[in-house]
Amino acid sequence: MRLRRTLTTATAVVAVVLLGAQIAAAGPPPEGDKPGIGNEDPNAGSNIAYKQMVRQAPFVRAADAISALDPAKKQLAGIRLQVDDGGIEVFIKGDPSAEIRDEIARQEDNGVRVWLYGAEYSGAEMENAAWQIWAQRERYPGLVSLAANVDGSGVRMGVQDPKQIPDGDFPIHTDVVDDGQWHLTFSRHADTVPFWGGAEVAVAGNRCTSGFPVYRSNFFGVTDRGMILAEHCSPQSTTFAIGVTTGAGNPIGATEIPSVATEARMTDSLFMHANTSHRIYDGGTMGVGEFSKPVTGERGNYINQSVCRSGASTGTSCDIKTEIITLVMNIDGREVHGLVLGDGQGGSTVPVVGDGDSGGPVFTLDPADSNNVWAVGMADAGKDMVNCPANSLSGITCYHWLAWEDIGSIEHAQQVHVLTS
Secondary structure, eight states, X not given: OOOOEEOOOOOOOOOOOOOGGGGGSOOOOOOTTXXXXXXXXXXXXXXXXXXXXHHHHHHHHHHHHHHXXXXXXXXXXXXXXXXXXXXXXXXXXXXXXXXXXXXXXXXXXXXXXXXXXXXXXXXXXXXXXXXXXXXXXXXXXXXXXXXXXXXXXXXXXXXXXXXXXXXXXSSSXXXXXXXXXXXXXXXXXXXXXXXXXXOEEEETTEEEEOOOEEEEEETXXXXXXXXXXXXXXXXXXXXXXXXXXXXXXXXXXXXXXXXXXXXHHHTTEXXXXXXXXXXXXXXXXXXXXXXXXXXEEEOOOOBTOEEEEEETTTEEEEEEEEEEEEEEXXXXXXXXXXXXXXXXXXXXXXXXXXXXXXXXXXXXXXXXXXXXXXXXXXEEEEEEEEOOOTTSOTTOOEEEEEEEEEHXXXXXXXXXXXXXX
């Protein structure tokens, strides 16, 4: 299934000169009319999710520690947070290694309950099977997504119409489900140097949101500084560099020319050269209720994890719960790897993303300080249309489900690191 591309108001693209070596230097401190740093109001922006982020933090740390012991997923099938029950579920094929058993014991000594379950398949086996299915995707009409089931029971295949998929035609057990229709989310407004994530950007006639500030380095130090964007916001950038401006039309930087043969395109991410700082916008839009928070680290993505998203069109949303971690999806006719899917909590009409939010930061909060954020991904697409929040930009469409790109996948593909304080 080809997913419909949704555009907002077109804007002129201003050509800019690549900043070159000077962008590697740290930008000046926030000044002038930029929003304030932090906000002590417990209901402002992402602050409203702070208590939930504190509750889930020890379980995310435990999941990170266990995952790091089997990065190739030779045994580990998946990990699911169970915050309300005070622990995590770990699904493993065969007898766990001594290292994993020792880590589980350490986590339990630290007060994290760990439920260990046997899995039919390892993560590696499920991923290999999913890629076999993807290689023959012409046999499966309306194929949208493939994911490894967190409990190790097999593969989840999301399609437009399950009735069109033949029974039993898979390398391992596969659950065929209706995945609906996903939409790319194009279109706060007048950011200034140093540039922050979560601001409105205009590129190739499309309005989107700037992602996490990043940098590149080598043995001698920082070699380049910039920002992550959603690649679908600038489809022409596969052949030549594109100038990027703020929503107000002021130059920010220029996109890097990616190759269609690289992993960068598979993540729907794009590197933009720019003078950036380790901050993202939080709160509202168009100067109403806006403030900023520093980025102090990054975390992985796990089932049942709560996250927040910052976007130029709808502001900040924190009613998002991780439901599915995909291997590959069909987004507007292209492969996109490493997408995480989450929906709005509190009912099927809760909006979590809107047109113009593509590229924006997806994050959790530092449990030690609600004014600090940890990067987990980049907003990419939405599905199931709902009414937009009251403070959103006019004329946009909003969605109940959000798809975001895993931050680790982006760092690997673009050869960058998230810029932190």
